[in-house]
Amino acid sequence: MTGGWMQHLVVLPIVLPLVASAVMLLLHDRRLRLRSSLGLATTALLVLIASVLFYQTLAGGPLQPWVGTYRLGDWAAPFGIVLVVDRLSALMLLLTSVLGFTSLLYALARWDRSGPRFHALFLLLLMGLNGAFLTGDLFNLFVFFEVFLAASYGLVLHGSGQPRVSAGLHYIAINVATSLLFLIGVSLLYGVTGTLNMADLAMRIPNVPPEDVMLLEAGAAILGIAFLVKAGMWPLGLWLPRTYAAAAPPIAAMFAMLSKVGVYIILRLSMLLFGDQAGLAASFANDWLLIGGMATIAFGAVGILSASTLTGLVGHYVLVSSGTLLAAIGTGSHRVLAGALFYLVSSTLAIAAFYLIVELVERGSVEEGEGSTSEPVFEDEYLGALAEEEDNEIGVVIPATLAIIGGGFAFCALLLSGLPPLSGFIAKFAMIDGILAERATMETSSWWFIGLILASGLAALIACVRAGIDLIWTPDETQTPALGVLEAVPIAILLSACLALMIWAGPAMTFMEDTVRDLSDRAVYSDSVLAPIGKSVGEVAP
Template identity: 60%
Template sequence: MTAGWLHHLIVAPIVLPLVAGAFMLLFDERKRVLKATISLASSVLLLVMAVMLMGMADASAPGANVYLLGNWPAPFGIVLVLDRLSALMLVLTSILAIAAVVFSMARWQRAGPHFHTIFQILLMGLNGAFLTGDLFNLFVFFEVMLAASYGLVLHGSGPLRVKAGLHYIAINLAASSLFLIGVSLLYGVTGTLNMADLAQRIPHVAPEDRMLLEAGAAILGLAFLVKAGMWPLGFWLPPAYAAAAAPVAAIFALMTKVGIYILLRLSLLFFGTGAGASAGFGSEWLLFGGMATMVFGLIGVLASQAMGRLAGYSVLISSGTLLAVIGTGNTQIIGGALFYMVSSTLAISAFFLLIELVERGQDTAANVLAVTMEAYGDEYEDAVDEEIGLAIPGTLAILGACFAVSAILLIGLPPFSGFVAKFLLIASIFNPAGLGHPAPIPATSWILVTLIVLSGLSAMIAMTRTGIRTFWASLEGKVPRVLVIELAPVVGLLFLCLVLTIQAGPAMRYMDETAQSLQVPQAYIRSVLAAPRAGGAERESQ
C-alpha cells in the first residue's frame, strides 16, 4: 500500500476530468479556445498522473493499491483498485485523449455544443471503469461512459450520423439492461458485488445455486460482448464508428477495449483455476465467438469500399482476436495479447484520424467511378485521361506515408509493432507450456493462427486497394487542406507504435508481469480485503 499524498492519485483520474468538464460549463460556447485549452491541459495532466500510477502499480505488484472511498473497509465500502492492468489502460486512455482533443481543436469542437465537456465526462467514465473494484460502481461508470458517448456519436449532426447514432444508442441501452440483470443475479446468489469478495465466494456457492450464478455471469458477459463487438452482437459497430466524427471514432476505438478489459479481468478473477466447479466457465464461447468475429471482420474488410467502414471492421478483427485469445485458456498468451491490444488500438485510432484528412480531398462521384472502373475494367478506362509524370504534392506525400505506416501496422508486417504483436501471439499459441516443454496443439489453435494470418492478408488486400485508389490513381487530383494541428496527432500515435517496437523488450516485461498477476489473483484479493482504513483505524470485524 502506497502511503502519503501519492496514494490519493488513485482517485485523481476520475476527479480531474469531472472537475474539468464541470468547470467548462461556466463559460459560454463562444469561448472555444479557453475550453480547448482546459480540455487539453486536463488530458495532459491525466497522462502525467497515469504514468506515475503505472510506476506505483509496478512497484507494489503482485499486490494492488487500494483506495477506500469513504474510508469504509471492503467489501462494505466502495473501493478503487490500481494494479498493472488498470494502470496500463489509464495510460492508453490519456494518450488517445490528447490526440483526440488536439485533432478536434482544428474543426470538430465547433461542430456542436459542449464537445469538450462531454469528452471529459467520457474520460471520467472510462477511468472509473478501469479503476473500480466492485460491479455496482462498474455499472455506474459504464453508464457515465455510455451517456457521454451518446452525445459524442451524434456530435456534428447529419442524417447518416444520426441514423447510425440512434442504432448505437438503442443497442447500448439494451446492453445496459443486461448488465443490470446480470449484476442482480450475482448479488442474489453471493450477497456481494465487491470483485475480490466475489472471487472468494464463487468456489463455495452451493451446487443448487451454481446454475443461477452462471446464468447471471453469462448475462453480464453479454453486456460486455456487445460493447466488444463480438459476432453476431457487433453489427452496429462499423456503421456507427464510420459515421462518427474523426476524434470521436479515435477514442471509440478504446471504448471497444473496455469490454475486453472487463472480460479479461473477471474471467480470470471469477472463473480461474480456483473457481471450483465453475472454473473456465464461458471460455469456449469466447474462443468460438472471437473466431467468428474475426471471420466476420475480415470479410467486412475485403468488402469495404469506404475507408471508415474499413477501419470499423478492423476494430472487429482486433476485438475478435483478443476474445479468442482469452477463450483459449492459454495463460502464456495473455502478455502478447496485451501488447497486441495496445498496438492495434493506437494504430486504429491513428487511422480514424487519418481518414478524415484523406477523404477531405476526395469527391464522392470520383469514388463511385473508381469502384466502377475496378469492377468493369477496360470498358471505363477511357473515361479519364491518363496523366503521366505529375509530382506528388507534399501534403499528399505525408498523408500517403502515414497511410502506409497505418497499413503496415494493421496488416502486421515488419518492422512495426503490429508484426511483433502477431508474432508473440502465434509463438505463444504454438508453445502453450513454454519453450522447452512441447505439448499437443489443439485444432482450435491451428484455426486461430490461420485466422490471424488471413486477417492480415485481408487487411493487406483492402489497404493496398484503397491506397492505390486514393494516392496513386486518384481521379480528381485535389490536394486536401491539412493543418499541422490535425496531422500532429496522427504522426504522434504512429510514432508511439514505432517506440513500442523499439522498446518491445521492456514493454513485454511489463505485459508478462501483468499477465502473471492476473493468473494468480490471490494477491489482488488479499490487497483489497485487507486494505487498512485511513488514520490507522482497525478494520471492523465481520
C-alpha cells in the first residue's frame, strides 16, 4: 500500500469515531433516529476499515512478515508518534469493530435510551480501544487507555441505579489507581532506557547494563500490574465480575474486549521487549504469568460454579478466559500462543454473545425493575424513554422466541465449555496440542495447565446446564419475552462469526501461527518502525 489515500487508512479507526462522537455531542438526546443512524454508520465503517486492514496483512501471503507503519506528522520514528499495524493489531481491530457494531445494534433496541449521551461515550470507547491496538508508543498507549477508561466509566454508570453507581465507584477507584501504576512503570522504563517508542525499546533493552536490569524489570513489572488488573488476573481481578454484572448488557458485551486489551498489551510487550532476544531481562515474567494465569483459571472456575446469576457466571468466565490467555503467554511456546490467539477471538465473541442472550433470558424470568432503569440522580439528567415505550418500541417481533433464545444459549454454552465441534473446542485443542508438542521439556506446571483448561470447561458446562434448565426449560407462569429483530441479529452475527471460525479453522490457525511468528521476531517490528524517513509511509517490511 504505497501512496494514495490508502496509506491514511491506518489512522481512520481512531479519527472516525472521535469525529463522530464529537458530532454526537452536538445533537440533542431526543434526535434518536439521527443519532442511531450516525452511530450505526460509523461502526459499520469501522468494520469495513478493519476488514481492509486485515485483508492487507494477508496480502503478503503466509510466512511473509507484515508490518505497516503510519507516522503522524511524518516525523522519523523514535521522535515522532507512530501507529503500527501488524497481524495482531489488525486482528484485534477487526474483533473490536465487530463487537462494537453488534453491541451498538443491540443497544438500539432499547438500551441507548436508558441514559444520556450513550452514543458519544460508546464511540469514544471504540476510539480508545482502536488507538490502544494501533499505537507504537508507550505513552500514547497510556493516553488511549485513559480515553477508553474514561468512556467506560461513563458507560458503567449508564442507566444509573444504586448497584451501578456503587459498582462504578469501585471500578473507577481501582482503575484510577492502576493508571498511576501505569505511569510509574512507563517513567521507570523511560528512566532506564531513555525512550518510550516500543520498537526503540526493543532495540535498547538487550544493551541495558547489568546494574540497571533490576530497575528495568521493576518498571516492567509495575507496568505489567496495571495491565493485569485490566485483564483481571487473580488476585487483581476481584472487581471484574461485579462491575460487568452491573453494567448494561450491550456495554458488558463490549467490555469483554476491555479485559482483552490488557492481555493484548501483555502479549505485545512480553514478546517484543522481553522475548528470547532481550538479553539479561529475557522472559523474566513468564513464570509469574503462567502461575498467575492458572490461579485465575481456578478462581474463575470456582466462581462459575458458585455464581447465582447468569451475569455472574459470564463475569467469572471472563476471568477464566483471561487466565487461560495469560497462562498461555507464560508458557512462551509459539504453538500454544497460536492456539491462545484462536481462543482469544472465539472466547471474546462467545462471551459477548452470552451477555446479550443472558439479558433476553433473564428478561423473561426475572422481574423488571432493579438494575434496568431507575430514578435520575441529578435534576438535569435525561429521562430515558424506556418506561413509556417498553412494549411498543421493541420493533418487529419474531416468532418462536423461546426456541431461538434456547438455541442461542445452548450454542454459547458449547462455545464456552469448549465442546466439539464448535470453535471453543478447536481453540482448546490447539493449545493442549501445543503444550504436548513440547513433551520432552515439559514441566509439572504444564500438566496443571492442561488439567485446568479441561476443568474450567467442565465447570462452565455444569453451570450452563444448571442455569439453562432452571431458566429456559422449566415451564413457569411468566410470559415468554418478546424478541425484536434488532436484538436477534447481533447475537446471530456473533454466533455465526464463531461458526465461520469453526468452518475455516485451518486458514485461521495458519494466520494465528503467522501472527505469533511475526511477534516473536522483534527485528521485523523494529526495523519497519524505525525505517528511515526516505522510505514511503506504510512500507511493507521485507
